[in-house]
Every structure is written in C-alpha cells, then in structure tokens.
Amino acid sequence: MNSIAIEVKKLTKKYGKLTALSELSLNIEKGEIFGLFGPNGAGKSTFISILATICKPTSGDIIVNGHSVCRQPDMVKRVIGFVPQDIALYPMLSGKDNLDFWAGIYGLRGKLRKERIDEAVAVTRLEGRIRDRVSEYSGGMKRRLNIAVSLMHHPEILVMDEPTVGVDIQSRRYILDMLDGLRKEGRTILFTSHYTDELETLCDRIGVMDKGRLLASGPAAELESTYGADSLESVLEKLSGEGKD
Ligand SMILES: Nc1ncnc2c1ncn2[C@@H]1O[C@H](COP(=O)(O)OP(=O)(O)OP(=O)(O)O)[C@@H](O)[C@H]1O
Ligand SMILES: [Mg+2]
Numbered sequence: 001m002n003s004i005a006i007e008v009k010k011l012t013k014k015y016g017k018l019t020a021l022s023e024l025s026l027n028i029e030k031g032e033i034f035g036l037f038g039p040n041g042a043g044k045s046t047f048i049s050i051l052a053t054i055c056k057p058t059s060g061d062i063i064v065n066g067h068s069v070c071r072q073p074d075m076v077k078r079v080i081g082f083v084p085q086d087i088a089l090y091p092m093l094s095g096k097d098n099l100d101f102w103a104g105i106y107g108l109r110g111k112l113r114k115e116r117i118d119e120a121v122a123v124t125r126l127e128g129r130i131r132d133r134v135s136e137y138s139g140g141m142k143r144r145l146n147i148a149v150s151l152m153h154h155p156e157i158l159v160m161d162e163p164t165v166g167v168d169i170q171s172r173r174y175i176l177d178m179l180d181g182l183r184k185e186g187r188t189i190l191f192t193s194h195y196t197d198e199l200e201t202l203c204d205r206i207g208v209m210d211k212g213r214l215l216a217s218g219p220a221a222e223l224e225s226t227y228g229a230d231s232l233e234s235v236l237e238k239l240s241g242e243g244k245d
Contacts, residue, residue: 002066005030005157005188006051011060013046013212020046022212023060028190030156033183035199036192037232038209039240044192045085047209048161051190052082064157081155085162085192087142088149091135095126095145098134099152106153120148125174140171147175151182158182160191164198176202196232208236215239 006028013021021043028034036044049055051062053073061068067075089098099120103113121130124144126137134142147163163179164172176198179189183202193199199206200220207217216223216239220232229235 003030004028004063005032005065006190007063008047009061009063011047011050011062012058013043013050013055014058019212021050021057024212024214026207026214026217028188029204030188031183031186032204033179033189033191033202035203035206036190036209037194037196037199037206037236039236041211042209043212044209045161046212048082048159048190048192051076052080052084052159053077054082054084078153079156081150081153081158083146083150083158083160083163085165087146089134089142089145092133094133095124095130095137095141096121098145099130099149102149102152108152116152116154120152123148123151123178138168138171140167143167144171144175147178155187157188157190160189162192162194164193164195172198199232206232208232208239210236210240 004027008024008026011021011024012019024047038044050057050069053069053076056070061070064076065079069076090101093101099117103117108116121127126141126144129137129141134145143163150158164175167175179202183189204219205217206220206223208215208223223232223235224230227235227238229238
C-alpha cells in the first residue's frame with residue numbers, strides 16, 4: 001500500500017511577474033503531522049490553497065491519495081478538510097445553522113447529517129452558545145467552529161492555514177489537543193504556523209519555507225542539529241541567509 005498521502009511535484013505558482021512558489025517538491029506520509037514554517041509571503045498559503053483546490057498551479061502538480069489536484073479536484077476535495085487562513089463562516093447565521101449549511105454542501109442527509117452535526121457541536125465545545133449568531137462569537141470560538149466544519153465529512157487529510165492565530169490560550173490549547181487526537185486516529189495533518197513552540201511539540205516534521213522555496217524539512221531537533229541552531233527561527237535565519245546572493 002502506498003504510504004504517501006501528499007506528493008508535491010515541482011509545484012510552481014506565478015502571479016504575473018511574482019513567483020509565489022518555485023518548483024516545490026515534497027512527500028507527506030500518511031498519518032504524519034507536517035508543519036510549514038516561514039516568514040510572511042513565503043508561499044505557505046499559496047501552497048495550501050493549491051492543495052485545497054482553491055487555485056491552480058502554473059506548473060507542477062500535487063497528488064493526494066493518488067488523485068491530481070489539477071485533473072481530479074473533486075476527488076481531492078472528498079479526502080481533504082480545509083481550514084483557511086481567514087474565517088469562512090456566515091456571521092448572521094447561528095453556529096448550528098452554519099454546521100447545517102456545510103453538512104448540506106458535503107452532501108450529508110438524514111440520520112447521518114444529524115449525527116455529524118451533533119459530533120461537530122461536541123468538537124467545538126460550544127454547546128451553550130451554538131444557537132447564537134456567529135457574529136457574536138469571539139475569534140477563538142469562530143476558529144473552533146471553522147475547524148469543526150472542516151471535519152464534518154470525516155476527511156483523511158486535514159489542511160489548516162494558521163489554525164491558532166488570534167485565539168486565546170485556552171482555545172489554542174484546545175485546538176492543539178484536537179490535532180493531537182486526530183493524529184491518534186491516523187489522520188494526516190498539514191498546517192502552517194508562526195508559533196515555533198506548537199510546531200516543535202506537535203509536528204513529526206517541519207518544512208522551512210522562504211521566497212517560494214522549501215529550504216529544508218525534517219524533525220525539529222534534526223533541523224536544529226543539522227544547522228547548528230538552537231531554535232527554528234535560527235534555522236530559518238541560517239537557511240535564508242545562505243540563499244542570499
Ligand atoms: N492573489 C494573489 N495575487 C497576487 N499575488 C499574490 C496573491 N496571493 C498571494 N500573492 C503573493 O504571493 C506571495 C506568497 O503569499 P502567501 O500568501 O502564499 O504567503 P504566506 O507564506 O502564506 O504568508 P503569511 O505568513 O503572511 O500568511 C506573496 O508575495 C504574496 O504577495
Ligand atoms: Mg498565509
């Protein structure tokens with residue numbers, strides 16, 4: 001059986017003259033938690049948007065469980081749960097109605113629909129607030145609901161862009177525990193973060209990106225020892241320093 005969940009093949013994305021991704025290649029194993037780390041504008045969200053079939057690459061491809069994001073986006077959508085960098089919820093609807101709306105999008109009907117909505121409510125731990133409008137939620141509550149939405153169709157692969165940004169410590173702890181729980185269920189998780197502590201604690205491997213390139217990847221401790229660095233920030237500094245003309 002193929003143990004690779006995500007195979008990135010020479011992925012390039014250009015916006016006019018700007019090269020956001022440059023021939024990025026990477027394999028992510030099934031059941032792995034992989035973190036993407038890099039400065040603003042490194043290309044993390046661009047990569048994740050292509051993986052989530054939101055936008056198309058200029059060249060190259062990503063194979064997700066054997067399916068091409070370019071040629072079989074619908075198959076890819078079925079196996080991926082996507083949490084975008086910006087919150088994607090209807091503010092005027094309640095949390096519950098947002099879940100119901102997304103259940104419909106995922107084609108869930110009848111008993112299964114009710115089950116998955118109940119499960120999602122439990123995931124958010126927002127039972128007491130689930131009938132309030134999303135516009136009345138805090139940032140962390142919205143983020144928790146967003147993550148619950150992305151899990152409703154039980155995707156094998158979870159892709160998240162800065163899932164813990166702007167949330168309080170309690171919600172952050174909760175989101176990280178959730179990711180750890182999903183890993184234990186054998187799901188593959190790819191996420192971006194600017195918080196090195198959570199990358200180091202959670203990720204099996206970390207990919208360091210800058211200027212549209214993957215500069216290195218590996219377990220945090222291995223990266224640090226390879227580059228004689230005492231932190232991920234300093235790994236990035238050393239790597240992007242080396243890349244300068
Ligand atoms: N729709 C777009 N049109 C033009 N340029 C874009 C577009 N989206 C992204 N870019 C550019 O592509 C580059 C990579 O952006 P991207 O959003 O992927 O970075 P990022 O690593 O996610 O950064 P951040 O940490 O700030 O979220 C940037 O230079 C950005 O300005
Ligand atoms: Mg981004």
